[in-house]
Amino acid sequence: MRKRILSFLLASCMVLSLALLATGCSNxxxxxxxxxxxxKRDKIVVISDLHIGIDDNYAETVQNRPLLIEFLQRLQRTTDVRELVIDGDFLDEWFLPVYYPSYTDEKQFYKAVIANNQGVIDELNNVIKSGIKLVYVIGNHDMTLEADVLKEAIPKIVQARDAEGLGTYYTGDRNEIAIEHGHRYDVFSAPDTVTNAKLCGNEDTIFPAGYFYARYAATWVLEGRPKVEKNLPVVTNVPDKTNVDQYGAYIYYSILKNVSERMTPNENLDEKIFDMHIAGFDYAYTYLDFYPVQQADGTISAPVLFQNIQRTWDERQKINQVKVPNSFLEAVAGTLDxxxxxRQAKVQYLENPNENVDVVVFGHTHVPSYRDMGNGKYYINEGTWIDHNTDYPEATRTFAVITTGEKTIPAxxxxxxxxxxxxxxxSVSGEKGEAAPAANPLDNVSFDTKALENYGDTDTQARYVEVSGLADGGVQAKLNKGLKAFCLAPTSSAExxxxxxxxxIFEVVGGDLLSIRTYNTAYTAGAAYPVNSIQTQLFSLTTGGQDAGNLWDFIKDKGAFKQLILDGKFGFAAAGVDGALPEELKAAAYKKLAESIDTPEFGMRFYFGDGGNLNLWCDGDNHATGDYWLFDIPVMDLASVATDRLLPIIDAMKNLGN
Incomplete structure (x- = not known):
C-alpha cells in the first residue's frame, strides 16, 4: 500500500515534498x-495532546514547548496546508497534583493556562493570519474549557463541539475525514454527568473517574514516584462472568487495583486530598471514596464517588451521542487496550453504513498509530507532544498530515x-487494518490475585498470584502451582x-522474568504485636519454573556492589517503623546488609520493585527498629557491575521511571 501511495504522490508532482519529509530537512x-x-492548499495537519499547563512545575509539555512554537512558525510558511486541527487535550486541567490549591473559577484557571503559554497562543493566532484555518476539537483534559474563553485568546479559531465535553470535526473535500479526541468511548475519560448526580444534587458533575485518577497519578509523578505500601481494600469473591453487572464492576475494580498498586504517592488513602469546588462538586474526597470495595451485601462498588459505575454507562453513551453504543464490559476492558x-473508529465511522468517512483521526492514547484497511479507509492516531511519552517512548511531537482530493492520503x-x-x-502500522503484531509473545498474559478459601477473616487473607493467557498450558499449570506454593508457604509452616x-506484589522484567515478593504479617494469639516478614522469588514465564536463578547471579562485580551498600548508595526503609530513622540505625543496617553478602540466603533476597529499582532486604534487629529492612537502588545505577544478563533489563527498565 505504501508503494501505491508513493506512486500517487509522484504523479501529483510532489516528489520533493515527500523526500524532505521522509529523510528529514534540518534547518x-x-x-x-x-x-x-x-x-494547492490540500493538506490537513492534525496535532493533539499538547497538555500545556498552568504552571511549568506541573505541566507535561515544557521542554517541547519551544519546539512546538518552532513547528507552528514553520507551518505558517508551508503554503499547501489548508487547516491545522488541535485534536483535544490542549489546555490541561487534569495533570495537577492533589496539593494544588483548590479553586472555584474554571474560566480563570484556563485563562491562567493561556497566560503561562502565551508564546504558543501567539503562534496559533499567527497560523490563522497566514491563511491556515485553525480548528479545536475538545478533549478530556480540557472538557470544561468554555468556548468563549478560548475565543477570547484566539478569536478566529473554529471549535468543534457536540455533546458537552465532546466534539467531532468533519473535513476534507468530501467531508471524508472525521477527527475527534476519542475519549467519548473511554469509561474513565468520557464525560459523566450521571453517576454522581444524586450524590452531588446536580447534573453538572461532568468529571469522570479518570479525572481523580489523573490527579492522583500526577501527584505520584511529581513526588518522584515514591514506593509507599498501601493497604488497599481487596475484593476476594470474583463474580461469575454470567453476572454481567458484577463482573463488569470487578473488571473496573481490577484495573484500578493494578494502577493503584503501582502508583503510590505519599498521601494517605483516607486523607481528603480531592478538595473539589468545581464542575458540580463541592466537597473534599479521599482516594478510598472512589476505590471499589466489596459491600456488605456482597456487591462490588465504590463507597461514595462513582457508585455502581457499570450501571450508568448506557445512559452516559446516550448523553454523549455515541453512534453505536457498546457494553460497559467491552468498554472498561478496552480502557488500557x-x-x-x-475498533471503535471502525464501528463508529469506517464500517458504519450511516457514515461516509474514509479517514478517522483520534488522539487521547498518546500512542501513534497508522492503520491502512486496504479499501481506501484509514485510522490514524496522531500521538502527543508531551516531553516524556511513557505510553510510547519511541515517539513524541508526532502529527498527522492528510492530503484531501479525489483520493485521500494520510501520513x-x-x-x-x-x-x-x-x-x-x-513503524506503527498493521497489515490491512489489523493490529500490529505483538512485540512480545507474552503480551496476552494476565495476572490475578486470589485468596485462599476458608482461611483467616476480613483482616487476614492468604493471597496468591495466578497467571492466565500463556500459550503453553503445561507451562501455565506448572507456573501457577509454583506461585501458589511460594505465596502460601508461611501458612504451611505456621503454628x-x-x-x-x-x-x-510482582513485576515482569526482561521479557519473561516474574519477580515476585510477598509481604507477610503474622498474628499470633497472645502476642504483643504482629510480626512482619518478606519473601522473594524469581520465576520464568517461559519454563514456568524457578530455573531463572536469582538476581544475585545478575551482578558481575560483587565487590563493587558491596561498596555501593557501604557507601549508602541504596535507599533504606524499616518495615513497620514510622517517622525519621536515626542515622546510626541506617549505618548499622548498611553494615549488616554488607556482611550478609557471603551468606547462602543472600541471593534469594532480591526483587525488582516499582519505578525501575532493584530491591533487597535483610532481617531487622527487633520489632522496634523494623522486623526487616528494605534497600533499593535504581537499576540504571548498576550498569557498571551488571552481567550481560542484567544489561538488557537495565535498558528496558529505564522506561519504567519515565
Missing amino acids: KAGPLALWDAGK WEYFF LYMYNEDGSVTDIAA KDTTYDIMP
Whole structure:
C-alpha cells in the first residue's frame, strides 16, 4: 500500500515534498517551511495532546514547548496546508497534583493556562493570519474549557463541539475525514454527568473517574514516584462472568487495583486530598471514596464517588451521542487496550453504513498509530507532544498530515529536535487494518490475585498470584502451582495459633522474568504485636519454573556492589517503623546488609520493585527498629557491575521511571 501511495504522490508532482519529509530537512536558522509545498492548499495537519499547563512545575509539555512554537512558525510558511486541527487535550486541567490549591473559577484557571503559554497562543493566532484555518476539537483534559474563553485568546479559531465535553470535526473535500479526541468511548475519560448526580444534587458533575485518577497519578509523578505500601481494600469473591453487572464492576475494580498498586504517592488513602469546588462538586474526597470495595451485601462498588459505575454507562453513551453504543464490559476492558480505539473508529465511522468517512483521526492514547484497511479507509492516531511519552517512548511531537482530493492520503510524522521530520507510519502500522503484531509473545498474559478459601477473616487473607493467557498450558499449570506454593508457604509452616495476612506484589522484567515478593504479617494469639516478614522469588514465564536463578547471579562485580551498600548508595526503609530513622540505625543496617553478602540466603533476597529499582532486604534487629529492612537502588545505577544478563533489563527498565 505504501508503494501505491508513493506512486500517487509522484504523479501529483510532489516528489520533493515527500523526500524532505521522509529523510528529514534540518534547518534551524529560521522558520522555513516544513516541506516544499505544492500549489494547492490540500493538506490537513492534525496535532493533539499538547497538555500545556498552568504552571511549568506541573505541566507535561515544557521542554517541547519551544519546539512546538518552532513547528507552528514553520507551518505558517508551508503554503499547501489548508487547516491545522488541535485534536483535544490542549489546555490541561487534569495533570495537577492533589496539593494544588483548590479553586472555584474554571474560566480563570484556563485563562491562567493561556497566560503561562502565551508564546504558543501567539503562534496559533499567527497560523490563522497566514491563511491556515485553525480548528479545536475538545478533549478530556480540557472538557470544561468554555468556548468563549478560548475565543477570547484566539478569536478566529473554529471549535468543534457536540455533546458537552465532546466534539467531532468533519473535513476534507468530501467531508471524508472525521477527527475527534476519542475519549467519548473511554469509561474513565468520557464525560459523566450521571453517576454522581444524586450524590452531588446536580447534573453538572461532568468529571469522570479518570479525572481523580489523573490527579492522583500526577501527584505520584511529581513526588518522584515514591514506593509507599498501601493497604488497599481487596475484593476476594470474583463474580461469575454470567453476572454481567458484577463482573463488569470487578473488571473496573481490577484495573484500578493494578494502577493503584503501582502508583503510590505519599498521601494517605483516607486523607481528603480531592478538595473539589468545581464542575458540580463541592466537597473534599479521599482516594478510598472512589476505590471499589466489596459491600456488605456482597456487591462490588465504590463507597461514595462513582457508585455502581457499570450501571450508568448506557445512559452516559446516550448523553454523549455515541453512534453505536457498546457494553460497559467491552468498554472498561478496552480502557488500557490501545487497539480498542481502532475498533471503535471502525464501528463508529469506517464500517458504519450511516457514515461516509474514509479517514478517522483520534488522539487521547498518546500512542501513534497508522492503520491502512486496504479499501481506501484509514485510522490514524496522531500521538502527543508531551516531553516524556511513557505510553510510547519511541515517539513524541508526532502529527498527522492528510492530503484531501479525489483520493485521500494520510501520513504520520514526528518532528525531531533538530527540526527534521521523520515518517513513522510504517513503524506503527498493521497489515490491512489489523493490529500490529505483538512485540512480545507474552503480551496476552494476565495476572490475578486470589485468596485462599476458608482461611483467616476480613483482616487476614492468604493471597496468591495466578497467571492466565500463556500459550503453553503445561507451562501455565506448572507456573501457577509454583506461585501458589511460594505465596502460601508461611501458612504451611505456621503454628496452630498463628494466622498470616499475605500480600503478593510482582513485576515482569526482561521479557519473561516474574519477580515476585510477598509481604507477610503474622498474628499470633497472645502476642504483643504482629510480626512482619518478606519473601522473594524469581520465576520464568517461559519454563514456568524457578530455573531463572536469582538476581544475585545478575551482578558481575560483587565487590563493587558491596561498596555501593557501604557507601549508602541504596535507599533504606524499616518495615513497620514510622517517622525519621536515626542515622546510626541506617549505618548499622548498611553494615549488616554488607556482611550478609557471603551468606547462602543472600541471593534469594532480591526483587525488582516499582519505578525501575532493584530491591533487597535483610532481617531487622527487633520489632522496634523494623522486623526487616528494605534497600533499593535504581537499576540504571548498576550498569557498571551488571552481567550481560542484567544489561538488557537495565535498558528496558529505564522506561519504567519515565
